[in-house]
Amino acid sequence: MxxxxxxxxxxxxxxxxxxxxxxxxxxxxxxxxxxxxxxxxxxxxxxxxxxxxxxxxxxxxxxxxxxxxxxxxxxxxxxxGTVGLRVRRRYGERAYRWFRKLETGFERKTASPSGGPARTNHAARWLARRVIGAEAPxxxxxxxxxxxxxxxxxxxxxxxxxxxxxxxxxxxxxxxxxxxxxxxxxxxxxxxxxxxxxxxxxxxxxxxxxxxxxxxxxxxxxxxxxxxxxxxxxxxxxxxxxxGSPSPLAPGEPAPPASAPGRTGA
Incomplete structure (x- = not known):
């Protein structure tokens, strides 16, 4: 399967x-x-x-x-919205690659193991958005x-x-x-x-x-x-x-044959 x-x-x-x-x-x-x-x-x-x-x-x-x-x-x-997209649209692909390299390295060094951004990480993101701006793709x-x-x-x-x-x-x-x-x-x-x-x-x-x-x-x-x-x-x-039941893959129920109409009911 x-x-x-x-x-x-x-x-x-x-x-x-x-x-x-x-x-x-x-x-x-x-x-x-x-x-x-x-x-x-x-x-x-x-x-x-x-x-x-x-x-x-x-x-x-x-x-x-x-x-x-x-x-x-x-x-x-x-x-x-992302700062990276704003950089790409405003300054071009070369500047975007340079920015992403810096951003990835900074993210790795300042990420918090708890899942939330560390204070330094959050402050840097806020500053970048204020200075450069952000756009949705x-x-x-x-x-x-x-x-x-x-x-x-x-x-x-x-x-x-x-x-x-x-x-x-x-x-x-x-x-x-x-x-x-x-x-x-x-x-x-x-x-x-x-x-x-x-x-x-x-x-x-x-x-x-x-x-x-x-x-x-x-x-x-x-x-x-x-x-x-x-x-x-x-x-x-x-x-x-x-x-779960009902479901095409529920234990004890056969999976639908390939020729059967699409069975995807919730």
Missing amino acids: KMLIIGSSDTRGATLPDPSQAWPNLVAAELTRVLGEPVDFVDLPLVPVGPRAVPRVESALDREHPDIVVCSAGAYQFIV STKEEVTRVQTEMFHKLSQREGLIVVLLTTPPIGESLEKENKGANRLLTEHQERMGAVARSHHFLIADCRPGFAAAAKVALRHSDGVHKGATGHRIQADAILSALL
């Missing part, structure tokens, strides 16, 4: 000391144990912007022939259009199990830098959740898990990328959607 993961750098566990703690690895390992057959996954990082985004998904579907697709449909492209309309079209294309694939992962709010410090970001994220999630349910996709909502968890390393100090505990919560939400 194969999963296609449509996600981001966070999906890959880019900031984890041990990438095997990323939720795709955890989900694949648990499904292998429960189902008694190997479950592999292919990671497709996707920025939901521009005319090439949906064709990339379609190409991956044709190439990989997955049984399960998990979509992490966030809204970071329009709710979070896209708009709400563009992200919604691309994700809606992607959901429609996925719904046309027969026998495909589709799971929408509802991403948790961004960290408190990052929301302070991006006023109203979590409100916009919630609105976007409600909109995309309605589209997903109209296609009978499974919904994996990890937000209650994040809200109930102790304030340990749920997120990296950048406020977006998740720590090991955050990845575990996301994995549990996806497994609950896939293995």
Whole structure:
């Protein structure tokens, strides 16, 4: 069995000391144990912007022939502005590469193991935003259009199990830098959740898990990328959607044959 993961750098566990703690690895390992057959996954990082985004998904579907697709449909492209993007648009690609090199090194040295930014980290981010400014890479309309079209294309694939992962709010410090970001994220999630349910996709909502968890390393100090505990919560939400009842993969229920109409009902 194969999963296609449509996600981001966070999906890959880019900031984890041990990438095997990323939720795709955890989900694949648990499904292998429960189902008694190997479950592999292919990671497709996707920025939901521009005319090439949906064709990339379609190409991956044709190439990989997955049984399960998990979509992490966030809204970071329009709710979070970055200094790096402002540098790229104002000063060019060379300046952007130089800035990113400095930013990555500084982030590594000042990140807090608790998951929140250290005081030096926070002060530097605040200063950079005040001096240089920040921009979001896209708009709400563009992200919604691309994700809606992607959901429609996925719904046309027969026998495909589709799971929408509802991403948790961004960290408190990052929301302070991006006023109203979590409100916009919630609105976007409600909109995309309605589209997903109209296609009978499974919904994996990890937000209650994040809200109930102790304030340990749920997120990296950048406020977006998740720590090991955050990845575990996301994995549990996806497994609950896939293995709970009713579900195509619930223990004791056979998986749908490849020729069956898409069964993705929540």
